Amino acid sequence: MRGRGRFFDGLTAAQHEVAVTLTEDGLAVKIEGPSLKAPLHWPLGDLRATQDHADPYQMILTRKAETEDESPRDPARLVIDDAEMIAWLKDSRPDLYRADVRSGTGKKILRNTGLALGAVALMLFVILPAMANTLARIIPLEREVAFGKSITGQMERFLGGTEIGDLHCNAPEGVAALQAMTATLTDGEDIGYDLNVLVFDHSMTNAFAAPGGQVVLLRGLLEDAPGPDAVAGVLAHEIAHVVYRDPTRVALRTVGSAGLLSLLIGDVTGGAVMVLLAEQVLNSSYSRDAETQADTYAIDALTRVGVSTDGFAQFFDLIKELQGDISIPEILASHPDTDGRSARSAENAATQSNTRQIITDAQWVALQSICDGRG
């Protein structure tokens, strides 16, 4: 093997025309040229080529060596344009494209990964929740209400309304029935806010609470519910979120954690899936406890006003039916397991006696048609 090349010694930018040959013992390449003070010997086992070089007819050679550089490489470079020599090197040198890493690299990766994950976990699970709780307590009421209204407004637009008020159901008798139900549930209780309970004209069987005492029921819930007691259970559950200031806390926490997660995962490619799943897991773990607490509140409230929690239990059975065979792993689900929730309410119902219906049958009919008379 012999050929010509251009050599840069890593000390100056001067170019040296060199001849490249194998040494007599066949263990190294010899680099010599008129402008080089002495021939250089690079052991064959130490030869390395630069990776992802754009020219397939050229090879840039260097040598594995302990240096201060980013990679353990000699700063000198040997440029080879000789096709035969390139072919020979590729065939005979298995380590040519090896990425040598210094000892201790593995430890460094572990240390940095640990620190980064630790810092993020500390923020996500300790500092942000603590700050969110504190901030949720000291946030001025009118700000919280304004924020909550903007959230219900966004939700309304998301559900198909073009402007705020578009989806509001307000048949007068229905509104009166809803107020009666709310008043019964909250009578004598300290809610901490002026409750604003709305019904949106949408077929989804769902309800949600937003910061500042905003509670929204969807028409689908009223239509599919087995009876007024079921709706009362759901309403009490949402009121519980209001009382515990859960929506405000979640909103504060999400803002911090969403920023952090997208920072960590960054790039959209692949990362977007991670952000989505991670946020799902995170929010779920935050919220499952809150949901259980809200269920407890709802069961207590129904029991206090003498309404059977059986309706609430039936509502969970209905949800289970609607979910069908699709089962979401508990870690991804924002709510606790539906079977368990249903069983809890049913158990409580078994201990109750002398129960009454939350509102009259006539009021229930009015509530179910609260969205009538809208275009």
Place this chain on the structure above:
Amino acid sequence: MENVSTQPSAAGGRYLGQGADIFKLALKTGFLTFITLGIYRFWAKTRVRKFIWSSTELEGTRFEYTGTGLEKFLGFLVAVVILAIYLGIIQMLLFFFGISLFREAQSDAEAIAQSFAGFITVLAVLPVIYFAVYRARRYKLARTRWRSIRFGMENAAWGYAMRALGYGFMSIISLGILMPLATFKLEKYMTDRSWFGDAKFEQHGRWTRLYGAMKHIFIGLGWLLGAAVFAAISATPLAAILGFIGCFWIIIGSVYYNVHSFRYLTANKTLGGEITFKAEPFTSTVVLTYIGGSIAIALLLGTLGAIIAASLAGPAMLAPEAMLDVGLIQFIPLLIYIIVLVVAGAMSLAMIVQPIIRHYVETLAVINTDAFGQIAQRASDEGADAEGFADALDIGGAI
């Protein structure tokens, strides 16, 4: 050298990378990034840079990029530790004080308070962004070699961040009139701290000379002024036409500004006091490459997206409406979105980014190249955060 006349030795840049090669590389690394949930992106970026650097040739020798994906990954992790704490706290405090941003302003005072809160939000992150911009350029230079000699840049990122904030503020309050001052001073700050081996780069010239490059922005503003005049005397259609021309002119004018300020700044740089440069890129080439590339990509992607969407629409439709958790249903459209994104990224590298780099490289000339022979090596730079802050804040740009 044979060049014994008074004419100094000179060399033009050459760019030898092929579109198909960089497309294949970007597609491969994009796919790897996807299946490693984003972790491979540091290696992906490094490999694309190695390709682009080694496609660039001056005086018969190609450049080399010596950065490693590993050091970028490690630097990113360090940046995450710092940013997680800083941004997490800042973001939440701002959100707390900025909640009134969600409400419509009911008085002038409130409107001012709202824009002030928005301003603070940006202000908290801006210094870190400028810091990251300088650090990223320093890292890229520290990992660039030519003829075995390292480039490098001094450690002065906070000084840059403070100046960038100051000049940026002056540009804004002067309504853009002082933009050339910001462009010139910031470029000078970075150039005067850049090295090739033991030879120092220097930025000469005067910032007022950049006003020539701004001429098309001023012409565009003139059209807008005309539009305002016609709007005032209620000739609405004419005002709309003039307004459209004005906006279009300003967009092209901004590219013209970038290209021509680059020409002036490059022509007034020296290396080691004796090597000079000449850059002559054209606005028309840059603009047409953008437009042509974008149209081609849009057409190709539209076709690809339609095919994928049609073949996957079936399963997505089966999702029940009343699911209480919607997280998993979003997965399939997201998958399509990501595939399209990977392909689009590879296409834009091959059809927009690389052609523009090619144009800039091939219109660049280096004068007095004989002086390179005397330039000696500089010490290696450990690279600080290896661009970790830029990666975490996602301000890396195309390459």
